[in-house]
Amino acid sequence: MTLGGWVLVLAVVLALGFGGWRMVSDGRFRGTHRVRGAERGSGFETGAERPPQPSVDASAGARSPSVEPVETTVSSPRGSVLAGTAYDGQRGERATLLQFSSAFCAPCRATRQVLDDVARSVPGVAHVEVDAEQHLDLVRDLGVLRTPTTLVLDAAGREVTRATGAPRPGQVLAALEATL
Amino acid sequence: MSTLTTHRAVEPGIDPRGPRIVAALTSLVLALVLVTPLPVAILLLAVQTVVFAIGAVRGVQHTPYAVVFRRLVRPHLSAPHDLEDSRPPRFAQAVGLGFAAIGLIGFLAGSAVVGLVAAGLALVAALLNAVFGFCLGCEIYLLLRRAAAR
Numbered sequence: 262m263t264l265g266g267w268v269l270v271l272a273v274v275l276a277l278g279f280g281g282w283r284m285v286s287d288g289r290f291r292g293t294h295r296v297r298g299a300e301r302g303s304g305f306e307t308g309a310e311r312p313p314q315p316s317v318d319a320s321a322g323a324r325s326p327s328v329e330p331v332e333t334t335v336s337s338p339r340g341s342v343l344a345g346t347a348y349d350g351q352r353g354e355r356a357t358l359l360q361f362s363s364a365f366c367a368p369c370r371a372t373r374q375v376l377d378d379v380a381r382s383v384p385g386v387a388h389v390e391v392d393a394e395q396h397l398d399l400v401r402d403l404g405v406l407r408t409p410t411t412l413v414l415d416a417a418g419r420e421v422t423r424a425t426g427a428p429r430p431g432q433v434l435a436a437l438e439a440t441l
Numbered sequence: 442m443s444t445l446t447t448h449r450a451v452e453p454g455i456d457p458r459g460p461r462i463v464a465a466l467t468s469l470v471l472a473l474v475l476v477t478p479l480p481v482a483i484l485l486l487a488v489q490t491v492v493f494a495i496g497a498v499r500g501v502q503h504t505p506y507a508v509v510f511r512r513l514v515r516p517h518l519s520a521p522h523d524l525e526d527s528r529p530p531r532f533a534q535a536v537g538l539g540f541a542a543i544g545l546i547g548f549l550a551g552s553a554v555v556g557l558v559a560a561g562l563a564l565v566a567a568l569l570n571a572v573f574g575f576c577l578g579c580e581i582y583l584l585l586r587r588a589a590a591r
Binding site for chain 1: 456474475477482485525526528529530532533553554557558560561562563564568569572573574575576578579580582583584586587588590
Protein backbone atom coordinates (compact mmCIF):
# COMPACT_ATOMS: atom_id res chain seq x y z
CA MET A 262 0.00 0.00 0.00
CA THR A 263 1.17 3.54 -0.72
CA LEU A 264 1.96 6.05 2.03
CA GLY A 265 -1.21 7.94 1.10
CA GLY A 266 -3.22 4.75 1.55
CA TRP A 267 -1.81 4.28 5.05
CA VAL A 268 -2.53 7.89 5.95
CA LEU A 269 -6.11 7.39 4.74
CA VAL A 270 -6.62 4.27 6.87
CA LEU A 271 -5.06 5.92 9.91
CA ALA A 272 -7.20 9.07 9.49
CA VAL A 273 -10.43 7.06 9.27
CA VAL A 274 -9.54 4.92 12.30
CA LEU A 275 -8.55 8.01 14.33
CA ALA A 276 -11.70 9.92 13.43
CA LEU A 277 -14.08 7.04 14.13
CA GLY A 278 -12.31 6.10 17.35
CA PHE A 279 -12.15 9.61 18.75
CA GLY A 280 -15.66 10.51 17.61
CA GLY A 281 -17.12 7.31 19.01
CA TRP A 282 -15.44 7.84 22.36
CA ARG A 283 -16.72 11.43 22.47
CA MET A 284 -20.23 10.33 21.62
CA VAL A 285 -20.23 8.00 24.60
CA SER A 286 -18.57 10.35 27.10
CA ASP A 287 -20.21 13.66 26.14
CA GLY A 288 -22.74 15.01 28.58
CA ARG A 289 -21.90 12.51 31.31
CA PHE A 290 -21.54 14.05 34.75
CA ARG A 291 -18.60 12.70 36.63
CA GLY A 292 -16.00 13.80 39.09
CA THR A 293 -14.92 17.31 39.83
CA HIS A 294 -11.83 19.23 38.96
CA ARG A 295 -9.38 19.79 41.76
CA VAL A 296 -9.56 23.53 42.17
CA ARG A 297 -6.12 25.04 42.21
CA GLY A 298 -6.95 27.69 44.77
CA ALA A 299 -8.34 25.08 47.13
CA GLU A 300 -5.12 23.11 47.14
CA ARG A 301 -3.10 26.20 47.88
CA GLY A 302 -5.40 27.21 50.71
CA SER A 303 -4.58 26.02 54.22
CA GLY A 304 -6.83 23.81 56.27
CA PHE A 305 -8.46 22.18 53.32
CA GLU A 306 -7.46 18.54 53.43
CA THR A 307 -10.66 16.89 52.34
CA GLY A 308 -10.41 17.70 48.68
CA ALA A 309 -6.77 17.04 47.99
CA GLU A 310 -6.74 13.31 48.71
CA ARG A 311 -10.22 12.55 47.58
CA PRO A 312 -10.36 9.88 44.88
CA PRO A 313 -12.26 10.70 41.71
CA GLN A 314 -15.98 10.60 42.30
CA PRO A 315 -18.03 7.89 40.68
CA SER A 316 -20.07 9.05 37.76
CA VAL A 317 -23.68 10.02 38.11
CA ASP A 318 -25.19 7.84 35.45
CA ALA A 319 -27.87 8.88 33.02
CA SER A 320 -30.06 6.06 34.28
CA ALA A 321 -31.00 7.94 37.40
CA GLY A 322 -33.29 5.22 38.68
CA ALA A 323 -30.46 2.96 39.72
CA ARG A 324 -28.77 5.54 41.88
CA SER A 325 -26.61 3.90 44.49
CA PRO A 326 -25.57 5.62 47.73
CA SER A 327 -22.05 5.88 46.33
CA VAL A 328 -23.05 8.61 43.88
CA GLU A 329 -23.96 10.88 46.78
CA PRO A 330 -21.68 13.87 46.36
CA VAL A 331 -18.99 14.12 48.97
CA GLU A 332 -18.83 17.89 48.97
CA THR A 333 -22.33 18.49 50.25
CA THR A 334 -21.72 16.47 53.39
CA VAL A 335 -18.24 17.78 54.10
CA SER A 336 -18.28 21.34 55.36
CA SER A 337 -15.35 22.72 53.44
CA PRO A 338 -13.99 26.21 53.99
CA ARG A 339 -13.86 26.63 50.22
CA GLY A 340 -16.54 29.03 49.07
CA SER A 341 -18.33 29.61 45.83
CA VAL A 342 -16.33 28.92 42.69
CA LEU A 343 -17.82 32.13 41.36
CA ALA A 344 -16.73 34.23 44.35
CA GLY A 345 -15.37 37.56 43.20
CA THR A 346 -17.11 37.48 39.84
CA ALA A 347 -20.23 39.30 38.71
CA TYR A 348 -21.94 35.95 38.34
CA ASP A 349 -21.90 35.08 42.03
CA GLY A 350 -25.13 36.98 42.61
CA GLN A 351 -26.91 34.98 39.92
CA ARG A 352 -26.49 31.68 41.71
CA GLY A 353 -29.56 29.61 42.46
CA GLU A 354 -30.95 29.24 45.93
CA ARG A 355 -30.47 25.48 45.98
CA ALA A 356 -28.21 24.72 43.06
CA THR A 357 -26.64 26.34 40.00
CA LEU A 358 -26.02 24.99 36.53
CA LEU A 359 -22.87 26.83 35.47
CA GLN A 360 -22.26 26.58 31.73
CA PHE A 361 -19.06 27.63 29.99
CA SER A 362 -19.63 28.57 26.36
CA SER A 363 -17.70 30.13 23.51
CA ALA A 364 -18.64 31.75 20.24
CA PHE A 365 -17.28 28.95 18.04
CA CYS A 366 -19.33 26.26 19.67
CA ALA A 367 -22.42 24.72 18.11
CA PRO A 368 -23.30 22.28 20.95
CA CYS A 369 -23.28 25.20 23.41
CA ARG A 370 -26.61 26.26 21.99
CA ALA A 371 -28.25 22.89 22.56
CA THR A 372 -26.77 22.86 26.07
CA ARG A 373 -28.20 26.30 26.81
CA GLN A 374 -31.65 25.08 25.82
CA VAL A 375 -31.42 21.98 27.99
CA LEU A 376 -30.09 23.80 31.05
CA ASP A 377 -32.61 26.63 30.67
CA ASP A 378 -35.45 24.13 30.57
CA VAL A 379 -34.16 22.25 33.62
CA ALA A 380 -33.61 25.47 35.58
CA ARG A 381 -37.15 26.56 34.79
CA SER A 382 -38.69 23.27 35.84
CA VAL A 383 -36.77 22.75 39.09
CA PRO A 384 -37.39 25.44 41.72
CA GLY A 385 -34.37 27.07 43.32
CA VAL A 386 -32.09 26.13 40.45
CA ALA A 387 -30.50 28.79 38.27
CA HIS A 388 -28.71 28.52 34.93
CA VAL A 389 -25.68 30.78 34.60
CA GLU A 390 -23.83 30.94 31.29
CA VAL A 391 -20.30 32.29 31.16
CA ASP A 392 -18.41 33.20 27.99
CA ALA A 393 -15.18 31.24 28.45
CA GLU A 394 -13.13 33.66 26.35
CA GLN A 395 -14.10 36.60 28.55
CA HIS A 396 -13.16 34.79 31.75
CA LEU A 397 -9.96 32.90 31.00
CA ASP A 398 -8.81 33.15 34.63
CA LEU A 399 -11.94 31.39 35.82
CA VAL A 400 -11.59 28.87 32.98
CA ARG A 401 -8.05 28.04 34.06
CA ASP A 402 -8.81 27.93 37.79
CA LEU A 403 -11.70 25.58 37.21
CA GLY A 404 -9.77 23.50 34.68
CA VAL A 405 -12.28 23.98 31.87
CA LEU A 406 -10.79 22.60 28.65
CA ARG A 407 -13.76 22.45 26.31
CA THR A 408 -17.00 24.21 25.66
CA PRO A 409 -19.62 23.44 26.59
CA THR A 410 -18.62 22.41 30.10
CA THR A 411 -21.41 22.30 32.67
CA LEU A 412 -20.69 22.48 36.40
CA VAL A 413 -23.33 21.67 38.98
CA LEU A 414 -22.87 23.92 42.01
CA ASP A 415 -24.49 23.34 45.39
CA ALA A 416 -26.35 26.00 47.39
CA ALA A 417 -23.04 27.47 48.58
CA GLY A 418 -21.65 27.64 45.04
CA ARG A 419 -19.23 24.74 45.44
CA GLU A 420 -18.72 22.40 42.53
CA VAL A 421 -20.41 19.03 42.95
CA THR A 422 -19.93 17.50 39.55
CA ARG A 423 -19.31 18.44 35.93
CA ALA A 424 -19.88 17.28 32.39
CA THR A 425 -18.20 18.21 29.13
CA GLY A 426 -20.16 18.19 25.90
CA ALA A 427 -23.90 18.68 25.55
CA PRO A 428 -25.80 16.84 28.32
CA ARG A 429 -29.28 15.38 27.92
CA PRO A 430 -32.04 16.61 30.27
CA GLY A 431 -32.07 13.28 32.10
CA GLN A 432 -28.36 13.53 32.80
CA VAL A 433 -28.74 17.03 34.22
CA LEU A 434 -31.71 16.05 36.37
CA ALA A 435 -29.85 13.03 37.76
CA ALA A 436 -26.85 15.20 38.64
CA LEU A 437 -29.12 17.76 40.28
CA GLU A 438 -30.91 15.08 42.24
CA ALA A 439 -27.63 14.07 43.78
CA THR A 440 -26.94 17.70 44.69
CA LEU A 441 -30.22 18.85 46.20
CA MET B 442 -28.61 35.91 30.09
CA SER B 443 -25.28 35.69 28.37
CA THR B 444 -23.43 38.03 26.08
CA LEU B 445 -23.32 35.29 23.46
CA THR B 446 -26.94 35.72 22.54
CA THR B 447 -26.50 39.32 21.60
CA HIS B 448 -24.20 38.52 18.67
CA ARG B 449 -26.51 36.00 17.18
CA ALA B 450 -29.12 38.39 15.92
CA VAL B 451 -26.51 40.01 13.65
CA GLU B 452 -26.02 37.01 11.36
CA PRO B 453 -28.83 34.84 10.06
CA GLY B 454 -28.67 31.19 11.07
CA ILE B 455 -27.89 28.40 8.63
CA ASP B 456 -29.36 24.94 8.19
CA PRO B 457 -27.23 22.75 10.51
CA ARG B 458 -27.27 19.90 7.99
CA GLY B 459 -25.45 22.06 5.41
CA PRO B 460 -22.03 21.99 7.10
CA ARG B 461 -22.35 18.22 7.60
CA ILE B 462 -22.83 17.67 3.86
CA VAL B 463 -20.02 20.12 3.09
CA ALA B 464 -17.76 18.17 5.49
CA ALA B 465 -18.74 14.90 3.81
CA LEU B 466 -17.79 16.23 0.35
CA THR B 467 -14.60 17.69 1.84
CA SER B 468 -13.76 14.26 3.29
CA LEU B 469 -14.28 12.65 -0.09
CA VAL B 470 -11.96 15.12 -1.86
CA LEU B 471 -9.28 14.81 0.85
CA ALA B 472 -9.46 10.99 0.70
CA LEU B 473 -8.94 11.20 -3.06
CA VAL B 474 -5.92 13.47 -2.47
CA LEU B 475 -4.40 10.62 -0.44
CA VAL B 476 -4.90 7.85 -3.01
CA THR B 477 -4.52 9.51 -6.42
CA PRO B 478 -1.21 9.97 -8.31
CA LEU B 479 0.71 13.10 -7.42
CA PRO B 480 -0.29 15.56 -10.17
CA VAL B 481 -3.99 14.76 -9.60
CA ALA B 482 -3.57 14.89 -5.82
CA ILE B 483 -1.97 18.34 -5.99
CA LEU B 484 -4.75 19.61 -8.25
CA LEU B 485 -7.46 18.24 -5.95
CA LEU B 486 -5.80 19.71 -2.87
CA ALA B 487 -5.48 23.06 -4.63
CA VAL B 488 -9.21 23.00 -5.40
CA GLN B 489 -9.99 22.06 -1.78
CA THR B 490 -7.76 24.88 -0.53
CA VAL B 491 -9.74 27.38 -2.61
CA VAL B 492 -13.02 25.94 -1.27
CA PHE B 493 -11.74 26.26 2.32
CA ALA B 494 -10.69 29.86 1.59
CA ILE B 495 -14.18 30.73 0.33
CA GLY B 496 -15.70 29.07 3.41
CA ALA B 497 -13.36 30.91 5.77
CA VAL B 498 -13.88 34.33 4.19
CA ARG B 499 -17.55 34.26 3.17
CA GLY B 500 -18.95 31.47 5.33
CA VAL B 501 -19.53 27.78 4.73
CA GLN B 502 -22.94 28.47 3.15
CA HIS B 503 -21.23 30.21 0.20
CA THR B 504 -18.91 27.35 -0.78
CA PRO B 505 -19.58 25.35 -3.97
CA TYR B 506 -20.27 22.31 -1.78
CA ALA B 507 -23.06 24.18 -0.01
CA VAL B 508 -24.62 24.84 -3.42
CA VAL B 509 -24.67 21.06 -3.94
CA PHE B 510 -26.43 20.73 -0.58
CA ARG B 511 -29.04 23.37 -1.41
CA ARG B 512 -29.76 22.11 -4.94
CA LEU B 513 -29.56 18.33 -4.50
CA VAL B 514 -29.96 17.45 -0.82
CA ARG B 515 -32.11 20.05 0.88
CA PRO B 516 -35.15 19.66 -1.42
CA HIS B 517 -35.42 16.07 -0.13
CA LEU B 518 -35.26 17.06 3.53
CA SER B 519 -37.92 18.52 5.77
CA ALA B 520 -37.43 22.05 7.04
CA PRO B 521 -34.81 22.29 9.80
CA HIS B 522 -36.34 22.66 13.24
CA ASP B 523 -33.50 24.85 14.36
CA LEU B 524 -31.06 27.14 12.58
CA GLU B 525 -27.42 27.20 13.57
CA ASP B 526 -24.92 29.97 14.17
CA SER B 527 -22.79 30.28 11.02
CA ARG B 528 -19.63 31.28 12.88
CA PRO B 529 -18.49 27.89 14.25
CA PRO B 530 -18.49 26.17 10.83
CA ARG B 531 -16.86 29.21 9.29
CA PHE B 532 -14.06 29.01 11.85
CA ALA B 533 -13.72 25.30 11.09
CA GLN B 534 -13.23 26.20 7.41
CA ALA B 535 -10.37 28.50 8.43
CA VAL B 536 -8.72 25.67 10.35
CA GLY B 537 -9.14 23.43 7.29
CA LEU B 538 -7.61 26.14 5.14
CA GLY B 539 -4.53 26.15 7.36
CA PHE B 540 -4.00 22.38 7.00
CA ALA B 541 -4.73 22.38 3.27
CA ALA B 542 -2.36 25.28 2.64
CA ILE B 543 0.46 23.55 4.55
CA GLY B 544 -0.18 20.37 2.58
CA LEU B 545 -0.20 22.21 -0.73
CA ILE B 546 3.05 24.01 0.08
CA GLY B 547 4.55 20.65 1.08
CA PHE B 548 3.57 19.01 -2.21
CA LEU B 549 4.78 21.95 -4.29
CA ALA B 550 8.07 22.06 -2.38
CA GLY B 551 8.61 18.41 -3.27
CA SER B 552 7.79 16.85 0.10
CA ALA B 553 4.97 14.38 -0.51
CA VAL B 554 5.12 13.33 3.16
CA VAL B 555 4.23 16.81 4.42
CA GLY B 556 1.44 17.04 1.84
CA LEU B 557 -0.04 13.66 2.73
CA VAL B 558 0.15 14.11 6.50
CA ALA B 559 -1.43 17.58 6.38
CA ALA B 560 -4.19 16.30 4.11
CA GLY B 561 -4.65 13.36 6.50
CA LEU B 562 -5.07 15.67 9.51
CA ALA B 563 -7.58 17.79 7.60
CA LEU B 564 -9.40 14.55 6.73
CA VAL B 565 -9.65 13.57 10.42
CA ALA B 566 -11.27 16.93 11.23
CA ALA B 567 -13.61 16.75 8.22
CA LEU B 568 -14.68 13.19 9.06
CA LEU B 569 -15.39 14.12 12.69
CA ASN B 570 -17.60 16.91 11.41
CA ALA B 571 -19.35 14.81 8.76
CA VAL B 572 -19.96 11.69 10.85
CA PHE B 573 -20.42 13.10 14.35
CA GLY B 574 -21.16 16.78 13.77
CA PHE B 575 -18.16 17.50 15.95
CA CYS B 576 -16.01 20.60 15.33
CA LEU B 577 -12.39 19.87 16.22
CA GLY B 578 -11.06 23.31 15.31
CA CYS B 579 -13.66 24.99 17.51
CA GLU B 580 -12.39 23.14 20.57
CA ILE B 581 -8.76 23.77 19.79
CA TYR B 582 -9.66 27.46 19.64
CA LEU B 583 -10.42 27.66 23.38
CA LEU B 584 -7.27 25.71 24.25
CA LEU B 585 -5.21 28.15 22.17
CA ARG B 586 -6.86 31.15 23.83
CA ARG B 587 -6.20 29.61 27.24
CA ALA B 588 -2.56 29.02 26.41
CA ALA B 589 -2.06 32.43 24.78
CA ALA B 590 -3.46 34.41 27.71
CA ARG B 591 -1.27 32.70 30.27
